[in-house]
Amino acid sequence: MQYERLVQWAREIWQQRWPDQPYITIWASAECSNMIAQQQIRAGRKLRGRAHYKGLEPLECPAIVPISDYGSRGKKMVLTATSGAYAFKFVMDGEPFEVIYASSYFDDDVQDLTAIALVPADKLDTWAAFEFICARAVRPRIRRRRDVYIIGGTDAFFDPNVEWDDVILPEELKNDLLDDVEAFFHEGVQIYRQLKLAPFRKLLLAGVPGTGKTMLCAAMAKRAIAKGRIVVYVSGADRDGASFEKIQRAFQAVTAARYPVLLIVEELDAYLQGDDKARVLNVLDGVESPNNPEGSLLLATTNYPEAIDERIVKRPGRLDRIFIIPTIQDRIQAEKMLRHYMADQWRPEHVAVVNRLIDQPGAFVREVALHARMLAAHSRRTEVALDMLEESVEGLLRQMNAERDFLTTRRPLGLAATNRRSRRFED
Ligand SMILES: Nc1ncnc2c1ncn2[C@@H]1O[C@H](COP(=O)(O)OP(=O)(O)O)[C@@H](O)[C@H]1O
Ligand SMILES: [Mg+2]
Secondary structure, three states: OHHHHHHHHHHHHHHHHOOOOOEEEEEEOHHHHOHHHHHHOOOOOEEOOOEEEEEEEEEOOOOOOOOEEEEEEOOEEEEEEEOEEEEEEEEEOOEEEEEEEEEEEOOOOOOOEEEEEEEEOOOHHHHHHHHHHHHHHHOOOEEEEOOEEEEOOOOOOOOOOOOHHHOOOOHHHHHHHHHHHHHHHHHHHHHHHHOOOOOEEEEEEEOOOOOOHHHHHHHHHHHHHHOOOEEEEEOOOOOOOOOHHHHHHHHHHHHHOOOOEEEEEOOHHHHHOOOOHHHHHHHHHOOOOOOOOOOEEEEEEEOOHHHOOHHHHOOOOOOOEEEEOOOOOOHHHHHHHHHHHHHHHOOHHHHHHHHHHOOOOHHHHHHHHHHHHHHHHHOOOOOOOHHHHHHHHHHHHHHHHHHHHHHHHHHHHOHHHHOHHHOOOOO
């Protein structure tokens, strides 16, 4: 067993360095060998209980293959999780001591670092404090931008600057959503509190990709900010993926906010895939939900509602309401969308393509309009002729069909098993 080799190696090192010092062998936290933690935590750092960290010495352990993960922090690529062996040095009341530490991958299938450490028998408190600050250094960062906290997604693009009127969806649906949110913040919070419940309401926006869910969240965020609420935005779209850790960080921000909070969690389905599922369910059940006395409203989105299984949808209280965000339903909606994206280049004859836009998401119409307008500009024309618009519709439809065929024929090769995106809402 790999961990036995690590412990054996560490014991030999211990014998050479501290032959008279009793130690305990523990499962340690893999964050201590994370390069982000090692960069951030400098020698001299004070730890709880009169101890200081004095730096580290890398050790050669023949049982460990050194290898690193990497990811972006701000604009730079940096090394992150790393396997390796170290002597971490500390001093307490003038007495130096060390922790011999080794972290390694254990098998080919699970890319999980596991770490062991030999700690002086009476220094477990210091080591625990050190592990704690390492874990904190590595956690996805919260970036605060005026009234918006963004969790994860170092490069995530979330701009709470969308106008409510720019979201083209059935008015009834938009009003319904807005009424729900306002009713919660105005009356709901009091009622929850009277009932001694944490004021936490949970809404889900579900629909195929490109129907405007993210846009709706951004427009909601803009309104929330205007009303003095705080927005917490959680993105699963970075290297850390959809980890429960992010939800926990979000909840810390929510609980500490001291203002009403709009909590946006994109692609909720992704959090329900792995081991974290039980914990996410606990959150939805209220067992682990944040208690912000000013009220917090969760606005979650999903492109794959079938991944949000019956346990959530059918059980009362887990999600308070699901809003289906539809594709374009009729000619009126289609024309409105097309006019919006053609802007001042709209011409009445463009109405001829409107029928072909029904059942498509808004993102499709935007692409069609952009493409047609670029074609026109490229041939130095100020007007977008109808045939250009038609060509643009045809071209995009062809491209989408080709993609679909490609994915379908590839499926037997095993793409379907690994590619979440092949389990499309619409098929
Ligand atoms: N209902 C809509 N009204 C206006 N524009 C839309 C709409 N739906 C999609 N779009 C356009 O398509 C882009 C992608 O939509 P997005 O909100 O990211 O979709 P989703 O989050 O549902 O996948 C938007 O930025 C916008 O330009
Ligand atoms: Mg989206």
